[in-house]
Amino acid sequence: MEYDFRKIEQEWQVRWKLNKTYKVFNDAAKPKYYVLDMFPYPSGAGLHVGHPLGYIASDIYSRYKRLKGFNVLHPMGYDSFGLPAEQYALETGQHPAVTTEKNIATFRGQLDKIGFCYDWDRAIKTSDASYYKWTQWIFLQIFDSWFNRITNRAERIAGLVKIFETEGNLQHACPGDKVQIFAAQEWNNLDEKTKQEILMDYRLTFSAYGEVNWCEALGTVLANDEVVNGVSERGGHPVEKKKMRQWYLRITEYADRLLEGLERIEFSDAMKEMQKNWIGKSQGAEMDFAIRDHDQLLRVYTTRPDTIFGVDFMVVAPEHELVKQITTAAQKREIDNYLTYVKSRSERERLAEVKQITGCFTGAYAINPFDGREIPIWIAEYVLAGYGTGAIMAVPCGDQRDFGFARHFNIPITNIIGSYFNGEEANATKEAILQNSGFLNGLLMKDAISVAVNKIEELRIGTRKVNFRMRDAGFSRQRYWGEPFPVIWQDGVAIPLDAVELPLELPHVDKYGPGPNGEGPLANIEDWVNLIPNASPKERGTGEVKRETSTMPGYAGSSWYFLRYMDPENTQSFCDRKASDYWGQVDIYIGGTEHAVGHLLYSRMWTKILFDLGYIGHDEPFKKLVNQGMIQGSSRYMYRVSPVIITADGFDQALLPYIFISKSIADKLELEDKLAYENTMKFAERSLADVYGDWVITITGISILKTHVDVNFVDGLELDIDQFKKWRNGEYANAKFINEDDGTYICGVETEKMSKSKYNTVNPDILVDKYGADTFRMYEMFLGPVEQSKPWDTKGIEGVHRFLRKLWRLFYDEGKGKLWNENKATDAELKVLHRSIKKIEEDTERFSFNTAVSTFMICVNELADLKCNKKEVLENVLILLTPYAPHIAEELWNRLGNSNSILDAAYPVFDGKYLVESSKEYPISINGKVRANINLALSLEQAEVEKIVLENEVVQKWLDGREPKKIIYVKNKMVNVVI
RNA sequence: GCCCAUGUGGCGGAAUUGGUAGACGCAGCAGACUCAAAAUCUGCCAUUCGCAAGGGUGUGAAGGUUCGAUUCCUUUCGUGGGCACCA
16 A cells, blocks of 8 residues: 555545535634745746645644634735736736736646645635725725824824814924925915815825936836846847826825834845835934025935034935025036936936946035035935935035045045044944044044934024835836726816726727827826716716826735635625724744835735724734745756858858757866867767858857756756656757767756746746655755755755655555554653754744754654554654645545644643753763764763863873863763863 | 845755754765666765874954853955836
């Protein structure tokens, strides 16, 4: 009776489905536990072995928690809106809904083979109207909210209107327009449109103008992804910045709450660090500089007001509105040229560029209010309009980028930090005593900061200011395949749809190309966009009425999906409060670090808003986050020889034969090995002669081209030449090879991202077919820690498969049949069992699945050595194994005579009494190096140990008659003799 | 460029709190079983010197703290991820 994994796995998958083994109910009898995987986008390429890594980890943890007596919610669904499907639609004309559905079916099929315990009845798709109805509904709630900085939470707009009507906005500075200040009476006298415009500056989702990547040739807005080196990825057309009306999430209002919340959740320090840096809270000062010959003031933000006397120039963002006004006639041309250059640059490029310093002098001068010095005002791409005030005061002796700039443009540098500045590079210290610094002279820099700010405030030329690097999040896309905004525009005022009008369904389009003026494809559907006034439930007046034609970004649907799983079929609300109160936070969230600052910040923000508005009872969505590493591809390379040929008339390039040389020969050529070169040349000549016959062909040289070859027909490093010849419809059928001496072709290796184009993807289906899901699951875990990135190599999978077969052989023998019995277990057997229970439980708890798999192997090896076939022991091993290899565990559990599912068994309880030891083999070190081992009773104290150790032959030899300086004895660890 | 992670045998990795570096597995080598192969089992397997006993070296590199460092600190190099419209 052998381990027939194909039959076992298929049978159990069917039975689990029929018995609804994974169905989860929202009942409170058991303690709840919520395990969540990051929302996948169903890509057309299908799964490769890297994708299920996190899913297997969460599946193991879910099953483990269930065995431990929890009611476990472990759902899966699809983040099914997104750019790739739309891109595919543009290319093939197929509707994204159709291709997405197809991709989902593939995805589901692949997941099912691996035997996950998802409750598929709770599956959701963000592109389903029944789902995005609620995404739109939440959008409307956010639209109807503002952030009250006094109560520190989101509140309804109606409340804000009341405040304006009674006290104006004196208590509530406008986040969108800082100069907007009015009293109650002024507010009451405003017309409706102006009122709405002001309210827009408070709303937590709002519409305003922002810059996008505009590609004139394609007539469309491009994602950063689609812009490569300043031109469009498709077609290579120029891309420039363009201002367009956009929707935003006012996430900056939540900056402090997002920072504070980090204290209460279990994310890795690295993850928290990334979010903190993204939010980028800094303390500093804003101050105004007068500009020579102008009335306007130049406002800068600085975190180092102590360096005010070291300011040698100002740098203003090229987009800054003052630039046009202050540029002198003499500099105008140069500035215009520079502005054109900057327009073509992406933000990333602007910030990353350090080698090539660019900038341009405006001709204007700011006045230092403390010493009256005239400071030249420059513009440079490294200052962005969106950060701070869009202008900085440059202190070359203290800031490296300012220093480089000053050097490059020959701007004289003032040293205010004495010997701390060496003239060769800037020094950002806060420890220097200030010099050349007027009233700050003699002060330590870190003390001078507040002295300087106080003075600035006293002179009323600036204020203390907390600044955030984070910006409001762009929330609209000029695309088709996303949630339509439930908003109508009338006379420039955005009017939200009524909740009863939701969902606003995505209309069908025939073409996916952009609309007019860079609008999204929806703008092309005139009868959808243009509405008849007064036709809807709300009074809409008589003006021009149009729908918003942008759609929401990918992160809209994924910012709240974890709530929908709790109550997926609810038609009355996005999630019943009872359900969200029961399930609460996601207890464990597993996913990649690539979401560190996008999804993980947006979903935290949405949760906080829903909490503030009273729809849910918790304000952090994820209690604990585990980051899974990436599985990288291990690419294989072939070395192709291209002969350089002098051709004659009528030479047919198409006949050129493929010639490949094995790795060691390529290596030799690389080292300019003469013999290898000549041999290769001769080989190439002969190969050409075979093809071209009589043609006289002279080869003048060869070049080597490294090309990817599909890893699926390379065994280790050795190419399967027959398979290779069949690749790509026989393109290489006549390829010629120079092999190694033993006749094999050896490929080169490199680790890189797993992707189709690199031919290094490995499909899990093939492995599951060949070895079974249980083997596949355990092997993925065995590869290494979940958190770590590692290259995939299929080779080792045999070892895990052998382990499962060995486990099977503890129960059944191919020849003898049933081996398991009901005999009483010995102490030695129980010791193996309990040691395994302890280690596997600990390892599973701390997500150290790779070491748990090792422990299973050790356990089975030891039980096999002990010839233990006892049900008493094996039954417990099966329960331990269930989370990792559910099919084989269930099958053997069943064969042991159990009628219930092993998932409803009780997890074995560790009992320390089987592990008690009275002595230990201690390593004895001399000066930290182990020289001997002595078996010592654990009860011994320092003095007794010293005596025994000093009597030891090896120790005496090393002492060589000397007295030891010290003997360190750490109970249950080691002994170190210091000489 | 900035932020984060990471670096240990031929390979994936282990060493959980500063305490025997290399568990477990792959690959490799030798052997048993077999007509043979597969499967299975046994042994060896960081490197170097040595017949051996035993010794030297060794966790990317260079320093440091410590009786003792893969683990802590400083500097530095390589690789991977993110950087606001991929999801």
